[in-house]
Structures are given as C-alpha cells and as structure tokens.
Amino acid sequence: MSLLRRLLDLLTPYVDDAAPVAESAIRQFADGHGIVLRDDHVQCLTRFGGGKQGRLRIFRWYEGDFDFELLKSVYLDGHPDMALPAGTSYFGSSLTGDAFCLDLNSGKIFAYDEGIKYGKVHESIDGFLFRCLVSVYAEQAFAGKAVERGLAPESLAAFRSAHAQHRMDEASCFMVRYDDNGSPAILAEYYFIDRQLIALYPDSNSRVTHSGGVLGALPS
DSSP states (O other): HHHOHHHHHGGGGGGEEEEEEEOOHHHHHHHHHTTOOOOHHHHHHHSSBBBTSOOOOHHHHHHEOOHHHHHHHHHHHGGGGGOOOTEEEEEEEEESSSSEEETEEEEEEEEETTEEEEEESOOOHHHHHHHHHHHHHHHHOSSEEEEEEEEHHHHHHHHHTTGGGGBBBTEEEOOOOOSSSOOOOEEEEEEETEEEEEEEEGTTEEEEESSSOOOGGGGO
C-alpha cells in the first residue's frame, strides 16, 4: 500500500458529514447512459458523493462540487459548455467556474472547457482527496504544526532537490491553467520525512510541517 493511500485511510475517518452513495446506483447510471467511469472515481463517489447537509466540508474548503448529483446533471443536461474531451469523464467544478475532467487512462485530473483539455490540476483522485483532507482536518489529525513564511525561492528549490526522494507520489497539485506554456505551476507538494508531513507551497514561498497524531501510525 502506498504512503498516500495509508494517509488517506488515516484521515478519512474524520469526515463525518458524508452520505455514502450506493455503488450499484453509480454503476447503473453510468451503464445506462454509456458513460465510462474509472474504478477509483466510482469509489470516490461512493464514499464522498453525497452530503448529509449539502456540500461536504472538504469540498466547501476546495470551493467546488464533486458529488454524484452534479455528475448526473452534467451528463443528462448535455450543455455544450460542459462537453468533455475525448477519453475523459466529468469529475467536478469549482465555484468560480472551472470544470475538471478525469483522464480515463492516466487517472489525472485536468481543467477543461468546451471539449478541450487544458492543464493538469491533480496527479490522481487520491491526491485530490489528500489535499482536501489535510487542509480541513490537520488540527484534528496531527499534534504539531510549524509554519514558515517568506522563504527565499532558492531555499525552497534547495529543499526540493535535497528531499526529492521523500516527495509523495501523486499528491502534488497544480494551478489551474488554460494554456500550454511550459510545465504546470506547482500549487502544493508534500513530503514525508522522519514521520513528519511537510507541505511545500512554492507560489507563496511557504512551508508547513505537521507532526504527531496519526503520523505516529506510519513507519519512519
């Protein structure tokens, strides 16, 4: 089991406002409308696709909607603005109007508009969920937190180089972009070093180190 998956298993129990969706209902809708959904997407919808009182707290933090009812409405309405790029399925939308699709082959999440796929936003569904869960439940899940702001870009670059082997796979997220100019700009990436979870935010020149709590259940 990957480190990312282990952390998700430790953080998911803190979510107490989700209303699980029956997997059979999801698959029946997809099959009935000729929609291809990845298994990891189905599992995400099963666990987080409904809320007891509307939008889940993790999605309020993200400022977006990623529920099963929205997915159904996008496919049923067939609005041209929401037409999907080939080889993708609908994943969700932000409250500011960005729409996200899931690449059926790679499992990566991209921004899209009117059938055109643009920049990568998340490396995986697990990475998307991890960012949401860490951002919302850090105070409950971890015992310690240290925040460093105003770090020099050179310092961040040196940290990334020195600890490249500790960067968590598939957990990085990127700024939404609608162009193809170079590599996607990193919004956040995560490292696990000596049982500490370190979040690096290059755009704001900051670093947050979490320690203790559920991290004690992981090997050093």
